[in-house]
Amino acid sequence: MTTPDQSNSTRKRLIIGGAAAAVVAAGVIGVVSVNAQDPDPGSKTPVVADVANGNLQQSTHLTIAAATKAAQAALDAAVKENQHVTVAVVDRDGNTIVTLRGDGAGPQSYSSAQEKAFTAVSWNAPTSQLAKRLDGAPHLADIKGTLFLAGGAPVAAKGGAPIAGIGVAGAPSGDQDERFAQAGVAALGN
Structure with missing residues (x-):
C-alpha cells in the first residue's frame, strides 16, 4: 500500500x-x-x-620566419652581453608571433617581453619614450596588457605604419632590454 x-x-x-x-x-x-x-x-x-567602394583594408604582417629572425637577433645581442632575457615579437594586432626565452631568463620576463612588444606596436614608439608620457597621463599604465618600461621597440613598414613590436625583458636595465630589441628591428633591415 x-x-x-x-x-x-x-x-x-x-x-x-x-x-x-x-x-x-x-x-x-x-x-x-x-x-x-x-x-x-x-x-x-x-x-x-x-573593393572600389573602400570596403577592404590591407595590412602588412611579418612572416614567422622574419619574426623568428628578429627574435633570434635580439636574443643573440643579449647573450653577447651575458644577459638572460626573453624576447617576444607581436603582430600589428598584438598577437604573439614568436617568443624565445633565453637560458636562465627569469619567470617574469616572459609576460613582460610580450607586454613591452604590445605596448611598442600599439603606440608605434619605443617603450622608453612611452614611459616618459606617464608623467602627464598616468592612467595609460592602466591599459590591460601594456607595460611602460624600456625594452620594447616597434617595427614599421615603409611609410611608417607599425606592423610589429619586439619586446625584451630580463636584463638589469630597461636600456639594455631596449638596445637588444633594437638589434631585432635592425635584423629586419629597418
Whole structure:
C-alpha cells in the first residue's frame, strides 16, 4: 500500500520527467527545422565586397620566419652581453608571433617581453619614450596588457605604419632590454 506522500512523490517525478522530455523534444525539433530551412549552406553564392567602394583594408604582417629572425637577433645581442632575457615579437594586432626565452631568463620576463612588444606596436614608439608620457597621463599604465618600461621597440613598414613590436625583458636595465630589441628591428633591415 502506498502512502499519500509516496503518491505525491511519484507524481512529481512524472511531471518533472515529462517536462524535461518536452524540452529535449522541442530542442530537437528546433534544430531539425533550422537545418531544413537551409539544407546546403555551401550552395549559396558568396557575398563579394566591393573593393572600389573602400570596403577592404590591407595590412602588412611579418612572416614567422622574419619574426623568428628578429627574435633570434635580439636574443643573440643579449647573450653577447651575458644577459638572460626573453624576447617576444607581436603582430600589428598584438598577437604573439614568436617568443624565445633565453637560458636562465627569469619567470617574469616572459609576460613582460610580450607586454613591452604590445605596448611598442600599439603606440608605434619605443617603450622608453612611452614611459616618459606617464608623467602627464598616468592612467595609460592602466591599459590591460601594456607595460611602460624600456625594452620594447616597434617595427614599421615603409611609410611608417607599425606592423610589429619586439619586446625584451630580463636584463638589469630597461636600456639594455631596449638596445637588444633594437638589434631585432635592425635584423629586419629597418
